[in-house]
Amino acid sequence: GAGVSQTPSNKVTEKGKYVELRCDPISGHTALYWYRQSLGQGPEFLIYFQGTGAADDSGLPNDRFFAVRPEGSVSTLKIQRTERGDSAVYLCASSLAFGGGHNEQFFGPGTRLTVL
Amino acid sequence: AQSVAQPEDQVNVAEGNPLTVKCTYSVSGNPYLFWYVQYPNRGLQFLLKYITGDNLVKGSYGFEAEFNKSQTSFHLKKPSALVSDSALYFCAVREPPYNQGGKLIFGQGTELSVKP
Numbered sequence: 193g194a195g196v197s198q199t200p201s202n203k204v205t206e207k208g209k210y211v212e213l214r215c216d217p218i219s220g221h222t223a224l225y226w227y228r229q230s231l232g233q234g235p236e237f238l239i240y241f242q243g244t245g246a247a248d249d250s251g252l253p254n255d256r257f258f259a260v261r262p263e264g265s266v267s268t269l270k271i272q273r274t275e276r277g278d279s280a281v282y283l284c285a286s287s288l289a290f291g292g293g294h295n296e297q298f299f300g301p302g303t304r305l306t307v308l
Numbered sequence: 309a310q311s312v313a314q315p316e317d318q319v320n321v322a323e324g325n326p327l328t329v330k331c332t333y334s335v336s337g338n339p340y341l342f343w344y345v346q347y348p349n350r351g352l353q354f355l356l357k358y359i360t361g362d363n364l365v366k367g368s369y370g371f372e373a374e375f376n377k378s379q380t381s382f383h384l385k386k387p388s389a390l391v392s393d394s395a396l397y398f399c400a401v402r403e404p405p406y407n408q409g410g411k412l413i414f415g416q417g418t419e420l421s422v423k424p
Contacts, residue, residue, distance in 0.1 A: 196351070234398050234414030235398070235412075237411050240410065283352070302351060
């Protein structure tokens with residue numbers, strides 16, 4: 193079946209610009225997560241949604257970062273006034289309802305963001 | 309705070325030999341532990357997880373992992389390595405409380421290289 197998809201696969205932008213990254217989770221997965229992976233590092237948690245609501249946004253680095261999931265399926269990560277330090281691979285994952293917390297997360301291929 | 313450590317940046321193994329990729333964790337309470345693999349230009353793929361029960365967990369592609377509570381370790385193992393196992397491996401711990409979502413904390417990753 194279809195896995196998690198992310199678009200675009202690559203995004204190059206200039207410092208100060210606004211970008212949107214899209215994630216389409218596995219059908220039926222109510223939990224959706226965003227992570228950021230810098231070169232040579234493990235993924236770092238940004239935010240997760242249960243349905244339409246952001247249940248935990250403690251990983252968002254500052255108020256330039258925002259994410260939405262208006263219909264409980266597709267999610268968009270939005271970054272305002274991009275900085276060179278935002279350059280990384282942004283990963284999206286989804287899982288079945290978290291009750292118990294043991295469900296594995298399925299990851300998309302990521303969006304590589306480069307801020308010049 | 310919860311954390312995961314992968315003490316080896318790189319592991320080199322000859323094809324056919326057993327392999328071990330090390331992981332230690334620090335978490336309050338009983339841990340939920342995961343291993344993921346990342347191939348070049350591809351997303352993270354779930355290998356296996358420990359939630360409760362038997363300390364030896366079997367997963368995909370012939371991998372297994374041993375949970376050791378006294379040593380706070382969750383090492384990944386395979387009896388006979390294949391060249392195709394060469395990839396980046398991540399250990400992750402699920403952050404409690406377990407009734408509040410699936411945020412994962414990842415280690416830095418270990419690059420496994422299997423030579424013919």
